Amino acid sequence: MKLVFERREAASRSATLATPLIALGLTILTSLILFAALGKPAGQALYSLLLEPFDGWYNISELLLKMGPLMLIAQGLAIGFRANVFNIGAEGQLIIGAICASALPVYFPEGTSPLMLPAMIVMGAVGGAVWAGLAAGLRTRFNANEILVTLMLTLIATQVLNYLLLGPWKDPHGFNFPQSVMFPDVALLPILLPGTRVNISVLAALIVSGLAYVLMRHRFSGYQLLVGGLAPRAARYAGFSEDRAVLMSLLFGGLAAGFAGACEVAGPLGQLQRSVSTGYGYSAIIVAYLGGLNPLGIVISAFLMAALFIGGDNAMVSADLPVAAVFVFQGLLLVFYLGSLTFIRHRVTFSWQGPA
Amino acid sequence: MTILAFILAGTLAAATPMLLAALGELIVERSGVLNLGIEGMMALGAAIGFVVTYQTQNPYLGFAAAALGGIALSMVFATLALALTANQVAAGLAIGVLGQGMSSLLGKPLESQTLNAPDKLGIPGLADLPVIGPLFDQDIVVYLTLALAVAIWAVLNHSKLGLIIRAVGENPSAARAVGFPVLRIRLAAIAFGGALAGMAGAYASTIYTPLWADGMIAGRGWIAVALVVFGTWQTGRIVFGALLFGALSLGGLIGQAAGVGLPSQFLASIPYIVTILMLAVISSNRRRMRLNTIASLGQPFSN
Numbered sequence: 266m267k268l269v270f271e272r273r274e275a276a277s278r279s280a281t282l283a284t285p286l287i288a289l290g291l292t293i294l295t296s297l298i299l300f301a302a303l304g305k306p307a308g309q310a311l312y313s314l315l316l317e318p319f320d321g322w323y324n325i326s327e328l329l330l331k332m333g334p335l336m337l338i339a340q341g342l343a344i345g346f347r348a349n350v351f352n353i354g355a356e357g358q359l360i361i362g363a364i365c366a367s368a369l370p371v372y373f374p375e376g377t378s379p380l381m382l383p384a385m386i387v388m389g390a391v392g393g394a395v396w397a398g399l400a401a402g403l404r405t406r407f408n409a410n411e412i413l414v415t416l417m418l419t420l421i422a423t424q425v426l427n428y429l430l431l432g433p434w435k436d437p438h439g440f441n442f443p444q445s446v447m448f449p450d451v452a453l454l455p456i457l458l459p460g461t462r463v464n465i466s467v468l469a470a471l472i473v474s475g476l477a478y479v480l481m482r483h484r485f486s487g488y489q490l491l492v493g494g495l496a497p498r499a500a501r502y503a504g505f506s507e508d509r510a511v512l513m514s515l516l517f518g519g520l521a522a523g524f525a526g527a528c529e530v531a532g533p534l535g536q537l538q539r540s541v542s543t544g545y546g547y548s549a550i551i552v553a554y555l556g557g558l559n560p561l562g563i564v565i566s567a568f569l570m571a572a573l574f575i576g577g578d579n580a581m582v583s584a585d586l587p588v589a590a591v592f593v594f595q596g597l598l599l600v601f602y603l604g605s606l607t608f609i610r611h612r613v614t615f616s617w618q619g620p621a
Numbered sequence: 622m623t624i625l626a627f628i629l630a631g632t633l634a635a636a637t638p639m640l641l642a643a644l645g646e647l648i649v650e651r652s653g654v655l656n657l658g659i660e661g662m663m664a665l666g667a668a669i670g671f672v673v674t675y676q677t678q679n680p681y682l683g684f685a686a687a688a689l690g691g692i693a694l695s696m697v698f699a700t701l702a703l704a705l706t707a708n709q710v711a712a713g714l715a716i717g718v719l720g721q722g723m724s725s726l727l728g729k730p731l732e733s734q735t736l737n738a739p740d741k742l743g744i745p746g747l748a749d750l751p752v753i754g755p756l757f758d759q760d761i762v763v764y765l766t767l768a769l770a771v772a773i774w775a776v777l778n779h780s781k782l783g784l785i786i787r788a789v790g791e792n793p794s795a796a797r798a799v800g801f802p803v804l805r806i807r808l809a810a811i812a813f814g815g816a817l818a819g820m821a822g823a824y825a826s827t828i829y830t831p832l833w834a835d836g837m838i839a840g841r842g843w844i845a846v847a848l849v850v851f852g853t854w855q856t857g858r859i860v861f862g863a864l865l866f867g868a869l870s871l872g873g874l875i876g877q878a879a880g881v882g883l884p885s886q887f888l889a890s891i892p893y894i895v896t897i898l899m900l901a902v903i904s905s906n907r908r909r910m911r912l913n914t915i916a917s918l919g920q921p922f923s924n
Contacts (some may be wrong), residue, residue: 303726337754351710407901408910412657412710414900417893420840428886474748547718554711589725589835596661596719600697603712607705 271611280609285555285566287336295597300586310584314576314594317583326461328571330533331545334359334466334525335574336548336567340470340477341521343558345514347481352515354400354415356546357422357524358393362523363530364426365392367537370452378523381451386527393523394516396422401515405508411515423542430539444538454532466528471519471564476562522546544592548574551599570595589614624875628868630755633763636867638663639764642845643852643859644773650849651777652810653790653917657713658698660842661720662691662815663822667725670823671833674736684823691819692826694720694810699811703804706921717842725835736831767860769865774856786810793922804924818842819826840893847896851903853913862899866892901920 293311300307318324338355347354352358366389368379398416403409430443439446454464529541552570556562577591642659649656668689674683694716701712737762743749747757750875785806788796793803826837844866852859869892878889904910 290784340882353714403901407905408907409900409904410847410850413843413850413898416840416843417847417896420893421890424886428884431886432884468822550714551718587725587729589722591728592718592722593726594722596717596722599711599715599751600701600719603701603707603715604705607707 273330281557284557284605284609285562285569285602287605288555289569291601291605292584292594292597295601296594299583299593300590305586306584310580310586310590313580313583313586314573314590317579318572321406323461324575326458326463328568328575329458329463329467330571330575332567332571333470334529334545335549335552335570337466337470337473337525337528338518338522338546338563339552339556339567340474340560341518342549343476343553343556343560343563344517345462346553347558348510348514350511350514351412352397352400352518353412354397354546354548355518355549356419356542356544357419358396358417358519358522359526359529359546360419360422360426360542361396362389362393363528363537363541364422364429364526365389365523366527367434367448367530369447370448371537374446374449376449376451379451381449382454382531383397385452386524389527389530390520391523393521393526394519396511396523397515399536401512404511404515411511415515416482425541426537426542430537434537436536442538445536447536448531452531453535454528462533464528464532464533466525469524469528470567474560474564477563481560491593522549543574548595554599555602574599578594625752626755626880627872628875629753630758631871632867633756633759633767634829634867635870636863637763637766638821638829639841639845639848639858639866640770640863641821641824642818642842643848643863644766644770644856645814645821646845647852647854647856647859648773648777648786648810649814650915650918651790651854652724652786653793653915653920654702654807654811654920655709655713655919656695656698656702656814657710657846658694658716658720659814659818659845660838660840661717661724662694663720663825663842663845664724664838665694665720665727666691666822667826667838668727668747668822668833670820671707671734671736671826672731674827675731675734675765680739680827683827684820687819687823688816689819689820691815691817693815694723695811695815695818698815699808701923703807703811706923709919709921713722718727721836724838728833728835731833732835734833736764738828738831744807760826760828770860776880777856784924790917793917807922818845821845844892844896847900851899852904853909854915855913866895869895888921 293315296314297307297311300310318328338359342352342355366385368388369385370376373381397415400414402413402419403414404411427443430445434445436442436444436446454466457463457465457467525545527543530537534541548570552563552566555569556566573591573594577586577588577594580586580590581588594615642919643661646656646659669690670683670687673674673686674680677683697719698712698716701707701715702709741758742761744763748754750757777786785796786799789803789806797803822838825841826833830837848859848862848866852862872888872891876883
């Protein structure tokens with residue numbers, strides 16, 4: 266028996282929406298079996314992972330807080346993924362963005378200038394873009410594979426963070442914890458919803474998503490990048506260069522991740538600490554795919570992934586699951602998404618003409 | 622032990638996990654498939670190898686279980702990449718995340734536990750030589766890995782099987798036309814890569830540093846992928862690259878021993894920095910890359 270895949274002319278809209286839901290369903294099913302096999306209370310784990318994040322105002326506000334950076338980074342990455350430029354080092358770009366943004370409050374902890382916050386955001390975004398730009402330069406100038414370079418740059422960024430927090434930037438009054446001084450008020454993002462930790466960066470993420478949508482819809486660079494990824498040769502004839510696609514993809518990705526990093530230290534953290542790197546950069550890759558590399562889809566998938574982050578924290582407490590369970594869940598989600606995508610994009614028929 | 626003896630003795634062992642994984646990925650890529658999930662398969666193998674060895678006190682069982690774990694995860698990749706013709710980069714990343722999550726989940730109960738490292742097997746006569754003696758006093762996996770490298774070189778370049786694998790990677794349509802089962806050969810290559818990555822992880826967690834710490838693979842799977850690229854898909858160059866990285870990863874320890882005034886984080890970053898530099902230097906020779914790159918690498922194929 267063999268499966269025959271015929272590419273559909275265009276995937277139907279309902280099928281496109283159904284794919285992530287099918288993937289989610291299969292992931293839940295598999296996780297149930299997996300947690301049960303490991304002797305964990307599977308029902309309790311799933312409740313904590315999937316329903317508790319929506320239970321009560323506090324959980325929902327935390328969900329919005331985590332949704333911002335995921336959405337922002339995924340929008341940046343999706344630009345590149347659509348053009349087949351694989352920036353998998355957003356985590357490193359986020360860390361460098363957080364470090365660059367922190368430089369100001371660390372050196373001016375008594376600062377009172379209202380310009381400090383905007384300057385931090387700009388420094389963070391530029392820092393992230395420069396870090397990604399290194400990979401872009403190495404790819405366009407030296408042909409070095411951007412997948413490997415962005416990943417290596419992430420590992421280096423983690424070491425830079427550790428160095429700063431254990432050395433020159435360690436808070437002298439911080440009881441030897443690896444963290445910087447607490448930032449002054451002028452270095453903190455205004456709170457959007459009183460009584461919660463949700464700050465205005467979630468609005469910024471939504472605005473960026475809107476811009477990304479417009480950029481992709483109208484025939485600006487989004488279109489060029491799309492063509493560049495789907496048909497490099499055709500794109501070259503039409504005058505779009507591959508180098509420019511690489512450069513733009515990585516710069517946008519780095520800019521978004523650096524911005525997100527700045528918002529983390531100026532937002533919920535209020536200082537530079539190791540926990541600025543919680544895997545948003547990696548999870549955003551999955552968010553981007555799960556959203557179908559579509560700016561609107563990404564808003565929805567970022568919401569889903571944020572719920573998963575909150576759920577993971579809850580499951581750790583109530584179902585005795587390690588944090589890593591979230592990564593198992595995320596991995597399964599991407600596996601099932603990629604698998605079901607094939608069935609959406611192709612008309613599948615079975616034939617009995619013997620093995621291939 | 623002098624520093625020279627330390628480097629000689631340590632380089633081979635430090636290189637072994639990266640070399641084992643890279644040799645597996647070499648076969649996978651030679652057959653035209655790009656599996657970027659090495660880091661995850663190594664992490665899973667490391668956890669399974671550690672847990673099984675810890676429970677049974679039998680390192681052979683640990684290695685066998687790690688190999689099976691690597692194969693199982695690689696079959697998830699094969700289902701996506703071969704049967705469902707999914708994007709291979711995304712599929713590799715997916716099983717990478719999955720493998721790392723599973724690894725943390727499995728290893729969690731044994732965090733910070735240790736194992737007894739197996740005895741070294743000195744080669745009689747050679748191991749007692751002055752200066753270079755430590756080079757010949759290694760654990761059995763090191764010898765087997767080097768032997769495997771020679772075997773893979775011989776198979777790829779001087780056997781019919783090697784010819785078939787290369788044909789499938791260079792021109793799958795032509796290979797199919799002359800009757801080779803392209804997908805089955807790729808499936809076998811992926812399984813082989815999974816087994817080696819799993820064992821590479823087990824070596825790292827049960828022999829090289831026999832202590833369980835979450836995230837212990839620390840990018841070595843990615844360095845293995847890089848080794849295949851800057852070894853330009855040639856076995857000998859991959860071995861050389863792995864030894865170079867073995868020596869570099871000792872850099873931190875040597876640096877501290879020699880009292881170098883550099884921060885330990887910088888020393889820990891050296892292998893990553895060198896990976897980037899090597900990639901840039903070797904890839905910038907576009908002509909050589911074009912000559913050596915596997916023609917159908919990463920492209921889906923359906924019968």
